[in-house]
Structures are given as structure tokens and as C-alpha cells.
Amino acid sequence: MKSIYERVEPIPLDNSAIIYPPTVARFNSNMFRLSMDLHIEVNPHRLKTALEHIVGRFPYFCLSLHNGFFWYYLSEHSAPFEVYKDNPAPCRYLNIKKGANGYLFKVFYRKNRIAIEFFHAITDGTGGIIFLKSLVGEYLRLSGYEVGEDPEVFLPDSKVKEEELEDSFNRFYRPIKSVFAMESSAFHFNPKDQFQDDIEVISASLSVNTIKVKAKEYGLTITEYVVCEILDALQKLQKMHVKNKNKWAPVRLSVPVNIRKVFNSSSLRNFTLFIVVGIDVRLGHYEFDEIVNAVMHQMRSSVNEKTLSLQISRNVAGRRHPLMRYAPNVVKNPLMKLLSDSYGDNIYSSVISNIGNVTLPSGMKEVVERLDFFLSPSKTNKVSLAAIGANGKLIINITSILAHNTDFERLLLASFVEKGVSVEVSTNRSN
Amino acid sequence: MAYCVECGVKLAEGATSCPLCHREVIASKDIIGTAKKPLFDEKDDQEEKFPSLKYDKRRKGLIELSITFVGVAIVTLLITGIAIKDSFSPWFPIACTVLGSLYLFILLFGKSTYSRIGTLFTIQTIITLFTIDLFSGTLTWSLYAMNGVVLLYIIGVFPFYKKIQSPIIKISVMSTVILVSLFLFDLVEGQSLLWFFPIALPTFLITLGGFFILALRYLYGKPSLSDIVLSIILNVSVGTVAGNFFSLRMLKSPYILTWSKSVLIVSIILTLFLISNATIRKVRFYFNNKV
Numbered sequence: 137m138k139s140i141y142e143r144v145e146p147i148p149l150d151n152s153a154i155i156y157p158p159t160v161a162r163f164n165s166n167m168f169r170l171s172m173d174l175h176i177e178v179n180p181h182r183l184k185t186a187l188e189h190i191v192g193r194f195p196y197f198c199l200s201l202h203n204g205f206f207w208y209y210l211s212e213h214s215a216p217f218e219v220y221k222d223n224p225a226p227c228r229y230l231n232i233k234k235g236a237n238g239y240l241f242k243v244f245y246r247k248n249r250i251a252i253e254f255f256h257a258i259t260d261g262t263g264g265i266i267f268l269k270s271l272v273g274e275y276l277r278l279s280g281y282e283v284g285e286d287p288e289v290f291l292p293d294s295k296v297k298e299e300e301l302e303d304s305f306n307r308f309y310r311p312i313k314s315v316f317a318m319e320s321s322a323f324h325f326n327p328k329d330q331f332q333d334d335i336e337v338i339s340a341s342l343s344v345n346t347i348k349v350k351a352k353e354y355g356l357t358i359t360e361y362v363v364c365e366i367l368d369a370l371q372k373l374q375k376m377h378v379k380n381k382n383k384w385a386p387v388r389l390s391v392p393v394n395i396r397k398v399f400n401s402s403s404l405r406n407f408t409l410f411i412v413v414g415i416d417v418r419l420g421h422y423e424f425d426e427i428v429n430a431v432m433h434q435m436r437s438s439v440n441e442k443t444l445s446l447q448i449s450r451n452v453a454g455r456r457h458p459l460m461r462y463a464p465n466v467v468k469n470p471l472m473k474l475l476s477d478s479y480g481d482n483i484y485s486s487v488i489s490n491i492g493n494v495t496l497p498s499g500m501k502e503v504v505e506r507l508d509f510f511l512s513p514s515k516t517n518k519v520s521l522a523a524i525g526a527n528g529k530l531i532i533n534i535t536s537i538l539a540h541n542t543d544f545e546r547l548l549l550a551s552f553v554e555k556g557v558s559v560e561v562s563t564n565r566s567n
Numbered sequence: 568m569a570y571c572v573e574c575g576v577k578l579a580e581g582a583t584s585c586p587l588c589h590r591e592v593i594a595s596k597d598i599i600g601t602a603k604k605p606l607f608d609e610k611d612d613q614e615e616k617f618p619s620l621k622y623d624k625r626r627k628g629l630i631e632l633s634i635t636f637v638g639v640a641i642v643t644l645l646i647t648g649i650a651i652k653d654s655f656s657p658w659f660p661i662a663c664t665v666l667g668s669l670y671l672f673i674l675l676f677g678k679s680t681y682s683r684i685g686t687l688f689t690i691q692t693i694i695t696l697f698t699i700d701l702f703s704g705t706l707t708w709s710l711y712a713m714n715g716v717v718l719l720y721i722i723g724v725f726p727f728y729k730k731i732q733s734p735i736i737k738i739s740v741m742s743t744v745i746l747v748s749l750f751l752f753d754l755v756e757g758q759s760l761l762w763f764f765p766i767a768l769p770t771f772l773i774t775l776g777g778f779f780i781l782a783l784r785y786l787y788g789k790p791s792l793s794d795i796v797l798s799i800i801l802n803v804s805v806g807t808v809a810g811n812f813f814s815l816r817m818l819k820s821p822y823i824l825t826w827s828k829s830v831l832i833v834s835i836i837l838t839l840f841l842i843s844n845a846t847i848r849k850v851r852f853y854f855n856n857k858v
Contacts, residue, residue, distance in 0.1 A: 546587035553575035562579035
């Protein structure tokens with residue numbers, strides 16, 4: 137494989153990726169998974185060949201992670217690629233040295249499924265979906281299918297663009313002084329339940345058209361409508377589990393935003409920012425319409441170039457601070473964990489990441505039956521949500537480390553049903 | 568494909584209960600259907616687990632507490648040493664505190680296996696004895712003591728090392744170390760060899776021979792537990808008698824044995840008992856057609 141990096145020195149992690157390696161823990165694998173269910177059976181040998189063909193087009197994925205003295209860093213890696221039999225649970229912990237021959241992503245196959253699990257430090261959902269589409273495209277070509285052109289399906293021989301490899305945060309960084317706004321702690325669901333090492337999933341399949349109509353009724357986009365439903369479910373969940381009103385906390389959601397379109401970037405690395413939207417239930421019960429207003433206002437005012445620029449400046453400046461730059465990793469790691477908790481996990485109750493509607497080129501559209509997206513939860517926020525749309529279906533995968541409790545899932549999905557949105561559920565739970 | 572009457576959601580084909588409210592589906596098999604494509608395969612045990620924490624909370628707490636106590640003790644001794652520096656030197660008590668606390672830390676930090684803790688305790692004891700003796704200016708009694716500790720280790724800990732499986736290696740190492748220890752004892756005590764060759768070596772070889780016979784019986788026969796215990800007592804007795812015999816030869820005494828006569832009688836009785844017991848068993852087995 138031809139090296140795109142004409143240098144020997146370590147490759148730094150993205151600005152938004154530096155938080156992932158030090159915060160990996162038993163119940164926080166920092167992994168996400170994308171998968172495609174096909175109408176045809178998957179041949180693992182052919183899949184391996186397809187992977188070997190296509191991976192050269194993604195040099196940024198052919199890297200391994202190392203724990204340096206000052207920072208975690210990436211370096212070029214040339215171990216052979218493997219495809220693995222699918223796990224019974226998604227987003228399992230990935231050993232960065234041995235888990236996938238040293239790579240930070242793992243390709244899985246099952247009877248009719250091709251899945252990739254990524255360690256979040258290497259890319260985000262957008263980079264991941266391009267890689268998955270390109271891999272499946274190459275697999276189908278090797279299987280004799282004709283796959284139409286698509287800007288998100290890369291061909292093995294196509295040229296690697298420099299901007300795909302850039303850390304866009306550095307390009308859009310403006311030296312503006314901005315501080316971290318301290319938010320109060322949000323509601324965290326803490327039922328008396330066992331934690332599972334294996335992530336439990338409840339997968340909900342909804343019709344895109346129905347949900348689009350419902351969202352339009354409220355004047356919202358699909359993501360905004362789903363966010364409203366989740367906040368409402370969290371509000372009910374808090375009422376159900378926290379009897380003492382004085383102990384109620386605001387319910388907030390972290391919503392990752394793909395800012396490539398806002399900043400006109402085509403980086404395949406992490407280029408995502410999180411906006412936090414929520415309602416303060418300590419002020420009283422929020423009717424659904426009130427939640428709609430709050431979410432609409434908060435989301436629309438947050439996703440614009442100026443507000444996001446401030447966040448970029450804040451993140452990059454933090455990394456460039458001499459105290460952060462020259463502190464050894466041993467000192468930095470617990471600090472990162474503390475920062476991640478105080479400005480991350482603690483201030484929201486859950487995460488919903490919506491990749492949006494994935495368009496598939498001709499030839500692939502006919503073969504792909506279903507797309508899935510899974511996000512690993514954490515010990516603080518025991519339930520995470522990931523949504524993806526394709527072929528007229530919106531799949532919401534609710535991942536949880538709770539062994540038995542499904543109160544949140546029930547409240548959320550029953551709420552969709554109550555509003556006339558039909559939901560089909562499947563699970564890997566055995567209890 | 569069924570619906571949950573409680574939540575209103577459509578269930579996956581083959582689902583017999585609702586994953587949201589756990590309510591059982593009461594419907595005919597045609598409606599429930601059969602699971603064609605489960606979300607994931609059945610759970611296995613081959614998952615890649617996040618490395619578990621080395622120490623649990625309780626152990627961590629004990630480690631922190633111990634470190635605090637040791638820290639407080641050292642600081643107290645230092646302050647006392649500074650306050651009354653004419654009559655009190657804090658260094659010896661500090662060394663003793665640190666070395667003593669290491670026993671505790673070995674237990675708290677180390678993997679709890681007999682052989683590992685035994686080995687670390689042996690090393691720690693040698694260091695402690697060496698350090699304490701060193702404070703007096705010269706090394707005297709610690710050399711004997713260290714030799715004794717090594718001997719104890721080779722008899723009490725070494726045979727239990729699971730990594731070394733071969734009994735031949737174990738016996739060879741143990742025999743060599745015991746011999747070398749006896750040699751060093753003799754050498755250190757009198758500045759020259761006095762009793763090693765005339766007494767210790769032949770006594771040791773006779774005892775070793777006895778244990779060798781027992782090992783052969785164990786390998787090729789089926790000695791009972793009482794047989795093994797009595798054989799060990801016999802070997803120790805024979806070794807004692809041999810020790811007395813060779814010491815008298817070194818002293819050029821006219822007596823063959825002195826204080827060990829009664830031990831010899833015990834040895835003879837035990838030998839006769841073991842031989843007759845083995846013979847009777849053989850005869851009995853022969854007539855009972857037992858192999």
C-alpha cells in the first residue's frame with residue numbers, strides 16, 4: 137500500500153478525538169458500529185479481499201494508536217487485515233493492540249450482514265458510513281453486481297484527496313477567547329439493576345414517511361422530533377424513578393452535529409461537535425408542545441457557523457494551552473476523564489446520534505435490506521440512541537448496559553405508538 | 568408477527584414476549600411466527616473483555632490506609648529524631664518500619680498464591696535481616712540466618728511451585744541447595760570445613776537414599792497413606808541414627824551409637840513392620856486373586 141503520509145513522525149489525533157482514548161473504561165468502550173444487512177449471503181473470503189482492495193483508499197484508517205509520553209498518537213500500521221465473525225452484541229471493547237491486529241476498526245460478517253465497528257478516535261459516523269458504503273460497494277462488485285456511481289462510494293483506484301485527511305478543527309480555528317460554560321448536572325437514570333459487559337439493544341424500526349409527516353405537524357425535522365420524544369420520555373422516567381421532587385434535575389440530550397456542511401469540509405476524520413438540548417423539569421412539567429418549542433429554539437440557534445466556531449475555538453485552544461501541551465499523559469489522562477465527565481457525560485442524560493437518510497447507489501440499493509447504527513453507552517449515561525435511515529425505514533437502536541431495566545425504551549417507543557407512528561421492535565436481550 | 572397489547576409495538580417474528588414490558592405474547596404460532604433473522608447471534612463467552620481492575624475497592628482502601636500509617640510513622644520518627652537528635656537516631660526505626668510494612672504490601676499488592684507470597688517473603692526476610700545486621704557495622708549472625716531462610720524456602724516453598732512440574736528437577740534442586748547450605752554453615756562457623764564431609768554429607772546421602780526408595784515405591788507401587796507416613800518417619804529416624812554414628816566416627820569414639828540407640832530400635836521395628844505389612848498384603852492379594 138502506498139503511503140500517503142510522507143513522514144515518519146507520529147500522526148496526532150484530531151481535536152475532537154483526543155478525549156476518547158483516556159476515557160475508555162469497562163462500561164464505556166467509545167465504539168460505534170455501522171452495519172448493512174443484505175439480501176445475499178456474505179462470503180468472508182470475498183469480504184476480506186474487498187477490504188484489502190478498498191482500505192488503501194482510506195489511508196487514515198490504516199493507523200494504530202499509541203500511548204505516548206505527552207499525547208496519544210497514531211502511526212502508520214501495516215499488519216494484515218482480518219474479517220471477524222459477528223459478535224452477539226455491538227460495540228464491545230476493542231483492545232487497541234490486539235483487538236483488530238492493531239487497527240482501530242473491525243470488520244464483521246454474519247450470514248447476510250457486513251458490519252464495521254470503529255473506535256471513535258479514528259473517525260465519526262460520516263467517515264464510517266462512507267467507509268462502509270465503499271466496502272459493501274467493492275464487495276458487490278467482486279460478487280458480480282454493477283454498482284452505480286455515488287460520491288460516498290469510493291473506488292479502490294480513486295485518488296486520495298488531501299482534505300479528507302485534514303483535521304478540520306485546526307483549519308477553522310480562530311483565536312477567540314472562549315470559556316467552558318459550566319452547566320448543572322443533568323438527570324441520570326440509575327435504576328437498581330445489574331450492569332452488563334455486553335451491550336443490550338432494543339432496535340426500533342419506523343417508517344420514514346410516517347415520522348416525517350408527524351414531525352411536519354409540529355414544524356420540526358425528523359431529528360428534532362425524535363429529540364422531543366426522547367426528552368419527553370426522560371421527563372416521564374425521572375418522575376417514575378425519582379419520587380423526591382427536590383432531587384429532580386434537568387433532562388438534557390447531547391446531539392452530535394455533523395459540521396462538514398456548515399464549514400464545507402470533506403474530512404473523513406472526526407469533525408463533529410455536540411450540542412446539548414434539554415428542558416429544566418424543576419420548573420414544572422413540560423407539555424409536548426413546550427418541549428417542541430424549546431428544542432426547536434435550542435437546536436436551530438446552536439447549529440450555525442458562528443456558534444459552532446466558538447466551540448471549535450474553545451476545543452482547539454484547550455488543546456493548545458501550554459499546561460495541556462506539556463503535561464505528561466499520566467497527568468493528562470485523569471484530567472481528561474474529569475473534563476469529559478464535568479463538561480460531557482454529567483451535563484446530559486443521554487446521547488442521540490442521527491446519521492440521517494443514507495442514499496444508496498443503484499445496484500446497492502436493491503441488495504441492501506437494512507442499515508444499522510449503534511453507539512456505545514457509558515456508565516454515567518447508561519442508555520444511548522443511534523438513528524439511521526435507509527430504504528424508507530428509520531432504525532433507532534437503543535443501546536444500554538442495564539441488564540433488565542427497559543423503562544426508558546418502553547416510555548419512548550410507546551410514545552411513538554400513541555402518536556400514531558407504528559414501531560417494530562427487535563432485540564438481543566434474552567431477559 | 569404479533570403486537571404487544573401493553574406497549575402497542577409490533578414484535579419481531581418469533582418473539583414470545585415484548586422486550587419493552589416483558590409481557591408474554593398469547594397468540595397462535597402462526598401469528599408469532601418463527602425467528603428468521605435475529606438482531607444478533609446467541610451470546611457467547613469469547614468476548615473481548617475490558618481488562619478488569621487490578622485491585623478491588625477494599626484492597627485499594629487497605630493499601631491507602633497502610634501507606635498513610637507508614638507515612639505518619641516515618642514523619643513522626645523524623646520529627647522525633649530532629650527534636651532529640653542527641654539521644655535518638657531515627658534511621659534504624661525508619662528502616663524497620665519500611666521493611667516491616669513491606670510484608671503487608673507484599674500481601675496487598677501481590678498475587679495471592681502460596682508460592683509467590685512465600686518467595687517474596689523469603690526475599691523480604693533476607694533483606695530485612697541483612698539490613699538490621701548491617702546497622703551494627705559488620706555482618707555476623709545474618710549470614711547464618713539467611714542460610715536458614717534459604718533452606719526453609721527450598722523445603723517449604725520451592726516444592727509447591729506449579730511452573731516446575733518435574734519431581735526430578737525439584738528433588739535435584741532441593742538436594743543441591745541443602746548440601747550447599749550445610750557446606751556453607753560449616754565453612755562460616757569454623758572458617759574451615761570441619762563436619763561437612765565426615766558427618767553431614769554421609770548422613771544426608773543415607774537419608775536421601777531412604778527417600779529415593781520411598782519415591783520408587785510411590786512411582787511403581789501403590790503405597791497406602793500410612794505406609795508413606797511411616798516411611799517418612801523411618802527415613803528421619805535412620806538419618807538421625809546415621810548422624811549419631813558418623814559424629815562418633817569423627818570423634819574416634821569406641822561406641823558405635825550413644826543416644827540414638829532407642830531411635831535405632833524404632834527404625835528396626837518400623838522397617839520390620841513395613842516389610843511384613845507389604846509381604847502380608849502381597850500374600851493376601853495373591854490368594855484373593857487381586858493384582
